[in-house]
Amino acid sequence: MATTVDPTLAGTVSFFSSPPTHFSSNPLLTKSDLAQFLKDLLDPLAAYTSPGGSRIHLGYTGTHYDDVAAQLEGFARPLWGLASLLKGGGTYEGSKRWVDGLKNGVDSASPEFWGYMRDKDQRMVECSPIGFFLASCPKETWGSYTEEEKGKLEEWLNVMNRKEMPNTNWLWFRVFANLGLKKAGSTKYNADRMKADLDHLDTFYIGKGWSRDGPEGVVQLDYYSSSFAIQFAQLVYSKLMREEDPVRSEEYRNRAVRFALDFVHYFDEEGRAIPFGRSMVYRFAMSSFWGALAYADVDLPAPLTWGIIKGLLLRNLRYWARQAPGAYNKDGTLTIGFNYPNMNLTENYNSPGSVYWCCKAFIPLALDDNHPFWTAQEEAYPDVLKGTVKLLKNPLHIASNLGGHTFILSSGQQCSYPVKQSAAKYGKLAYSSAFGYSVPVGSLTLEELGGDNTLALSDDEGETWKCRRETREARIEEGAGWLRSMWYPWKGVEVETWLIPPRKENPLWHLRIHRIRTRRDLISAEGGFAIYGQGKDGRALNPLSVGSGGDSENEGTVEDGPVARATSSAGVSGVAAVETNAKRKGKAMRMDANTNLIEPRTILPTLMGTHGASEEDHWLVTAVFALPQSAFGLHASWLKEWEKKPAGIEGVLKSVMKGN
CATH class of the missing domain: 2.70.98 (Beta-galactosidase; Chain A, domain 5)
Incomplete structure (x- = not known):
């Protein structure tokens, strides 16, 4: 936890050090606690949402991509959490903003149209949470749209299949675009494109659970190889495609088992993860791998148990719930930074909406209440891994x-x-x-x-x-x-x-x-x-x-x-x-x-x-x-x-x- 000054010694400093009680007072022990944390993050976004719901404009800092793509980020990234909440039986009064926003954002006749994707377009990244939203909540999304609205959504997502993409974890975003259409009930996804992308992504694998963030010669094995992208995506895919693609799905779960035994060493007993590499503004997305293990029903390797996995995730979230005011603006939106606002840290692809990639950590909300992740008693960091x-x-x-x-x-x-x-x-x-x-x-x-x-x-x-x-x-x-x-x-x-x-x-x-x-x-x-x-x-x-x-x-x-x-x-x-x-x-x-x-x-x-x-x-x-x-x-x-x-x-x- 970031150090704060004793208010009895620092006078007016205490005014700035008082954390929002709706974050810091949340015990984050149960599924309902986790759902409340998500809702407390989503609620402040309403004030920044466009009338049609398609854009969330959180600030004026620049990125290497255009403002519309940045506002699409603000719209799309919270979907990682909202989709999980709705999939697991939860409700959110503001969910209609995102359902409407999706249909308006892909409509070229709408004033809130996102624009079609070009080669290596930032809009491609946001197809990943959109695809997850479609796959997880087909009734609320696809099932609520007219045939014309469905056609425009298909058209917008399918543009991606004809465009050049970076030879990195980005290929997973196109997989999720096609997967979302498939799982929602559309027949206009590109199965061949999805298979080709998956086959190529599998060439990034280097053994013992680890994947590079790119082809041979790339040596990045940071959080993109785990919670931010590759491991997380593999586990979600293995859950959604377990019946249609059983061999690949089983391979992804096996990789996660091996990877978990290494990845656990990046977390401490307080719940903190070791900051390393780029995109640290995504904060508690670093722990989302643990929730994805539960989502994919992985058979855990000893000494890991569901109680230990639960503790690794929830302690990390509790740590971040306490990082106020620095990690949050006064209205409850997330700042650009880590424990406090810090533009020196950022990459040129970090907009004010980028930070909501952290919503991946809410994926356990997609689980039934009787899943062992939720029924298990939370356990401390395993003794056998201490002092090693x-x-x-x-x-x-x-x-x-x-x-x-x-x-x-x-x-x-x-x-x-x-x-x-x-x-x-x-x-x-x-x-x-x-x-x-x-x-x-x-x-x-x-x-x-x-x-x-x-x-x-x-x-x-x-x-x-x-x-x-x-x-x-x-x-x-x-x-x-x-x-x-x-x-x-x-x-x-x-x-x-x-x-x-x-x-x-x-x-x-x-x-x-x-x-x-x-x-x-x-x-x-x-x-x-x-x-x-x-x-x-x-x-x-x-x-x-x-x-x-x-x-x-x-x-x-x-x-x-x-x-x-x-x-x-x-x-x-x-x-x-x-x-x-x-x-x-x-x-x-x-x-x-x-x-x-x-x-x-x-x-x-x-x-x-x-x-x-x-x-x-x-x-x-x-x-x-x-x-x-x-x-x-x-x-x-x-x-x-x-x-x-x-x-x-x-x-x-x-x-x-x-x-x-």
């Missing part, structure tokens, strides 16, 4: 929740096309469920860079900085249990990195080893985890010196030679240079506001170093400490854990150097 480190080969991640901190070490992923801040979204060394990640807000200072969990390099005395964006030769070396990769920031400069996960004897520390070979003079800045940077009085954390509070558990920042640390109500974050004869200096750096996804004001413990052009290798060994506030109760003293800083690393270095 897992090597995740396909996404090139190492997941750890030792010591109560859930995070991944990461190498080897990058976006296959231009995406704003892609180095931050894919190239960082670590990503945390508690501390999130940061994005640049400028290009000329370290404060603007948001360089958490990066090794940033400058070859112009700190005027500009480069971070890892494109990773090469990444692999998990299983015998050693570490992640190894290369990065080439400039001609004549190469960086090799080993990421070593925590161990049970010092569970809150992980190690990073970097070998820099350079023919130019460099400055380095290596950041740990960015942490909430305000004190209990709501003001900036005070610096502490060793001997006057800096060697205690007091809140504040510490800079002590090759060490930097920050302690606040959000927890503790620190870095220490532990290479032989370390010359790097620790700095507790105050980041520019709004760099971090979770906290708008952060401190970043950072190590600064200089590395001259040389024929010799520069070796950096960094110990990184992180303890979220939620795990304080697991440790008698965080300072005792801090004192377990990895030492005697010569053996590790020798092993690393031996492998070269």
Whole structure:
């Protein structure tokens, strides 16, 4: 949960910190609770809906596509939730707005016409929730339209079958357009096109449940490979087409079983998912995979049970229900951002309506009341998965929740096309469920860079900085249990990195080893985890010196030679240079506001170093400490854990150097 200031200490701040009670007071324990959460999200949209219901206009920020497509997004994406609610026997007084809006939006004679699709048109994306709406609620939609209205809907959706689409998860949107028509009762869907798309999508599969977001050569395996698109779509398809396409449907359920055993490691005991990759504005869509498992009636693999699956989803939704006011405007609509409004985070395809992709998380509403997902008692995060480190080969991640901190070490992923801040979204060394990640807000200072969990390099005395964006030769070396990769920031400069996960004897520390070979003079800045940077009085954390509070558990920042640390109500974050004869200096750096996804004001413990052009290798060994506030109760003293800083690393270095 984002840190808020004690209103007794912050005066008028309490006015802005009061969350809407209709979100935060919802216990989100039952099906009716979940339905109420959805209705509370849908109700505010009425004020922004066009007279014919076809467009929802939530704001004026721009996207790479046109305004009409953005308003179609606002209309279509809530359908993931509304369709699920109606399918499961629920009711919503405002549902007629969407039923009418669909018929008016596809009518070329209507003033609210969406326009026909062109090649690679954003309108294609919205065919996915529209198809799900038709398939889930044929009586309310198709069955309520006249023959002329049905014909216009068929015509509008079928345009997609003749247009070029991106060679990515987008192909699923065309599958859903045809599937929706088929399930609604139309005979004018394109079965051949649907099969061809499915056959091609299956070439993205790389084993053990994982799919790339594109053909061979694409290395994105983020939430689009799971909850946002591919896994979710496979599970919905397997439910809707179980009888007509039993072999493929069974294969999709089998993939989900294998995938679930990896994906569970991206969630923590508090319900938070690890922010990673693009489209973080979709928020609790990250947990929609768990609801889709229930929707598709998957036979769960041990140790997962329906009680555990229920807990994974509902805890995530409870977390997001508490993220007010930042995640919500005062009228209850969602903001563009993560825990607070943040345009620095967005991609150029994020309109104010984009964020309602989160409505995928409401798919359990489509289940009968007696489904085991709803009859099961909610269970906590499984004990057998606590205190573990897992090597995740396909996404090139190492997941750890030792010591109560859930995070991944990461190498080897990058976006296959231009995406704003892609180095931050894919190239960082670590990503945390508690501390999130940061994005640049400028290009000329370290404060603007948001360089958490990066090794940033400058070859112009700190005027500009480069971070890892494109990773090469990444692999998990299983015998050693570490992640190894290369990065080439400039001609004549190469960086090799080993990421070593925590161990049970010092569970809150992980190690990073970097070998820099350079023919130019460099400055380095290596950041740990960015942490909430305000004190209990709501003001900036005070610096502490060793001997006057800096060697205690007091809140504040510490800079002590090759060490930097920050302690606040959000927890503790620190870095220490532990290479032989370390010359790097620790700095507790105050980041520019709004760099971090979770906290708008952060401190970043950072190590600064200089590395001259040389024929010799520069070796950096960094110990990184992180303890979220939620795990304080697991440790008698965080300072005792801090004192377990990895030492005697010569053996590790020798092993690393031996492998070269």
